[in-house]
Amino acid sequence: MHADRELLVCDGLRKSFGARVAVGGLSFHVARGERYGLLGPNGAGKTTTISMVCGLLRRDGGSVTLEGRAIDERTVGPKALIGYVPQEVALYPTLTARENLAFFGRLYGLSGGVLTKRIDAVLELADLTDRAREHVADYSGGMQRRLNIAAALLHEPRLLVLDEPTVGVDPQSRNAILETVRALSEAGTSILYTTHYMEEAQRLCNRIGIVDDGRMIAEGGYEDLVGLVQQESHIRLVTDVAAPTLVGALRDAPGVRAVTESVDDVANEYDVLVGDARAMLQTVIAAANDAGATIAKLEVVEPDLEAVFLHLTGKALRDEP
Amino acid sequence: MSSLFIVAGNELRQRLRDRSALIVAFVAPLTLTALISLVPFESGFHASFVVADEDAGILSTVFVDDVLGSAEIREVADIGEVDSIDAARREVDAGRADAAFVLPAGFSDDALSGAGTGITVVVKSDKPIAGAVARSIGSGFSARLDAYRIASQAAEDTGSAPPTLDSAASGTGVIDVVPQGAGGRELTSADYFAPAMAIFFVFFAVGTGARSLLTERSNGTLTRLRASPLSARTLLFGKALASFVIGLVSMLVVIGASALLLGARWGDPVAVLGLIVAVTLVATAITWTIATFVTTEEQAVAFTSLVAVGLGLLGGSFFPLALAPERLQRLASLTPNGQALQGFTDLSIDAGGAALTGRLVVLVCIALVVGAVALTRSHRLVER
Numbered sequence: 001m002h003a004d005r006e007l008l009v010c011d012g013l014r015k016s017f018g019a020r021v022a023v024g025g026l027s028f029h030v031a032r033g034e035r036y037g038l039l040g041p042n043g044a045g046k047t048t049t050i051s052m053v054c055g056l057l058r059r060d061g062g063s064v065t066l067e068g069r070a071i072d073e074r075t076v077g078p079k080a081l082i083g084y085v086p087q088e089v090a091l092y093p094t095l096t097a098r099e100n101l102a103f104f105g106r107l108y109g110l111s112g113g114v115l116t117k118r119i120d121a122v123l124e125l126a127d128l129t130d131r132a133r134e135h136v137a138d139y140s141g142g143m144q145r146r147l148n149i150a151a152a153l154l155h156e157p158r159l160l161v162l163d164e165p166t167v168g169v170d171p172q173s174r175n176a177i178l179e180t181v182r183a184l185s186e187a188g189t190s191i192l193y194t195t196h197y198m199e200e201a202q203r204l205c206n207r208i209g210i211v212d213d214g215r216m217i218a219e220g221g222y223e224d225l226v227g228l229v230q231q232e233s234h235i236r237l238v239t240d241v242a243a244p245t246l247v248g249a250l251r252d253a254p255g256v257r258a259v260t261e262s263v264d265d266v267a268n269e270y271d272v273l274v275g276d277a278r279a280m281l282q283t284v285i286a287a288a289n290d291a292g293a294t295i296a297k298l299e300v301v302e303p304d305l306e307a308v309f310l311h312l313t314g315k316a317l318r319d320e321p
Numbered sequence: 322m323s324s325l326f327i328v329a330g331n332e333l334r335q336r337l338r339d340r341s342a343l344i345v346a347f348v349a350p351l352t353l354t355a356l357i358s359l360v361p362f363e364s365g366f367h368a369s370f371v372v373a374d375e376d377a378g379i380l381s382t383v384f385v386d387d388v389l390g391s392a393e394i395r396e397v398a399d400i401g402e403v404d405s406i407d408a409a410r411r412e413v414d415a416g417r418a419d420a421a422f423v424l425p426a427g428f429s430d431d432a433l434s435g436a437g438t439g440i441t442v443v444v445k446s447d448k449p450i451a452g453a454v455a456r457s458i459g460s461g462f463s464a465r466l467d468a469y470r471i472a473s474q475a476a477e478d479t480g481s482a483p484p485t486l487d488s489a490a491s492g493t494g495v496i497d498v499v500p501q502g503a504g505g506r507e508l509t510s511a512d513y514f515a516p517a518m519a520i521f522f523v524f525f526a527v528g529t530g531a532r533s534l535l536t537e538r539s540n541g542t543l544t545r546l547r548a549s550p551l552s553a554r555t556l557l558f559g560k561a562l563a564s565f566v567i568g569l570v571s572m573l574v575v576i577g578a579s580a581l582l583l584g585a586r587w588g589d590p591v592a593v594l595g596l597i598v599a600v601t602l603v604a605t606a607i608t609w610t611i612a613t614f615v616t617t618e619e620q621a622v623a624f625t626s627l628v629a630v631g632l633g634l635l636g637g638s639f640f641p642l643a644l645a646p647e648r649l650q651r652l653a654s655l656t657p658n659g660q661a662l663q664g665f666t667d668l669s670i671d672a673g674g675a676a677l678t679g680r681l682v683v684l685v686c687i688a689l690v691v692g693a694v695a696l697t698r699s700h701r702l703v704e705r
Contacts (some may be wrong), residue, residue, distance in 0.1 A: 092665050
């Protein structure tokens with residue numbers, strides 16, 4: 001870790017709510033210009049972590065420094081270096097977009113022509129210039145989300161902290177948000193991005209910290225993380241009708257490490273854990289034939305962050321499909 | 322300091338967009354004042370009495386003709402005559418009279434000789450004010466008779482001229498149901514209810530500001546504010562400043578409109594402004610304290626309403642305190658509403674200048690004490 005390159009350093013962050021440990025000694029850093037993702041399931045401690053980073057929550061232990069300046073819940077000045085995008089839309093619905101931005105801009109010391117220019121710039125970035133004088137209450141959900149991000153960019157923060165900004169957003173707005181974040185990063189803004197969508201972390205972040213139960217369980221670039229499960233590939237096999245002996249046949253096949261069966265009214269699906277998936281395809285097909293199963297679909301599942309999480313924790317990253 | 326005004330300005334802008342807040346702060350107090358003022362304050366009390374003069378002597382005639390027949394009594398009561406105590410009771414029982422006076426046979430002779438006698442007052446239980454007025458008229462006349470006897474005895478002892486019987490009938494000040502101050506000007510309905518409603522509604526007007534932090538929390542903007550370079554204290558004082566300004570403007574609008582439209586008289590503008598500032602400070606402190614004890618906007622609305630109505634009832638916002646029992650009048654002086662309302666009505670009739678300073682001190686002390694409670698607990702509003 002090069003101190004002169006580090007923008008944000010979090011060391012041993014701890015926070016409990018009663019007996020429940022939300023964050024238990026989490027450490028990470030974000031370098032200048034980096035897009036760092038905190039990936040984890042709901043309840044992993046991501047929001048609690050960035051609440052401590054932004055000085056919104058009193059921590060039980062650990063430290064947060066931004067450009068070498070300590071941040072806690074009493075900090076005032078250094079907070080101007082952060083642009084915070086809350087998980088929920090945090091705007092005044094009875095005010096127009098321009099009025100919202102003017103208020104938040106003034107809180108960061110902007111005024112006069114500079115404020116006007118910055119408002120125009122972020123409205124342009126959020127593609128809301130034409131609707132700037134409408135009340136936020138009249139905006140669609142996607143437009144509110146974009147304005148929610150724009151409000152955090154007015155003062156050109158060094159670090160942009162986004163807490164699951166795409167939850168509940170339509171695919172088009174989601175794409176727009178991700179592209180905006182990427183563009184900001186390329187313009188020099190450092191990003192701290194929390195999500196439970198592995199595709200977003202994979203697509204957006206230079207470095208990813210995988211968190212679970214308030215602990216950092218793995219950290220690195222996408223390739224580094226996937227490398228953790230390179231020796232564990234999956235073959236997904238779907239059959240038309242249930243074949244009672246198929247699971248046993250697959251488990252007995254040489255090179256197969258585990259088989260997970262998922263049978264319902266629509267399809268019979270088998271997840272076969274192997275070492276080298278492509279080399280094992282013939283073996284799996286032969287086992288299916290021996291069991292009298294008709295293969296409807298067969299695919300090699302490339303290792304991804306979901307697999308990494310499953311490998312490290314034994315549970316799925318997301319509850320929903 | 323500038324951040325404080327930025328927060329206050331944003332709060333005021335939002336309140337101006339909130340029509341319900343405008344109604345509570347301006348429309349409701351004016352409308353209620355106008356409606357209540359439709360009932361003339363001076364004729365708020367009127368009774369129907371009957372008198373049974375079984376004596377027909379010199380003193381009973383004075384009572385019937387000069388006391389009950391006086392212009393002051395006729396202004397507030399209709400007087401009828403019946404033959405006997407039984408007839409008087411029937412009139413009262415049937416509801417045709419609110420109270421009856423019975424002067425027994427031999428009343429004049431017994432009274433003049435100093436023997437025990439008295440006027441019987443028959444009252445109806447569901448007309449307590451009329452009953453109280455009737456008793457006061459009777460006891461007032463008895464007291465004057467005593468004075469007459471003492472004066473007559475003294476004149477006889479000293480050999481001077483004896484007093485006339487007319488002196489026993491003079492003066493009927495016991496029926497002052499209309500509040501009248503030392504300044505001598507009579508209070509009108511608008512004079513009383515305009516400040517009464519302004520004080521009552523200022524709690525609701527400033528309450529919207531106190532609740533706004535709870536609103537900010539529920540819509541997520543509080544988190545964004547706390548992530549900005551803004552201290553918790555600046556945020557709180559900015560919001561409180563906006564509350565105070567809303568309350569102040571609400572009262573000023575009610576004052577101006579009630580003076581122009583309803584003819585309410587407010588008195589010395591500087592003193593009135595002092596009272597407005599003091600009572601708005603109290604209302605701001607009380608509503609902010611309430612906000613620190615609750616967790617939702619709904620709870621804040623409920624508790625603010627409870628406190629505002631309670632203080633309004635005790636403090637005389639809904640009925641003239643002069644009509645209330647003495648115990649309630651004493652209790653009213655312990656409430657900010659009562660102190661402020663008495664101050665406003667005193668100013669309206671050009672009286673109570675000396676007492677005003679004391680009232681201002683009491684109000685400011687209440688604001689400081691309650692405000693200190695709000696301040697020590699205010700971190701809960703921002704951090705929880």
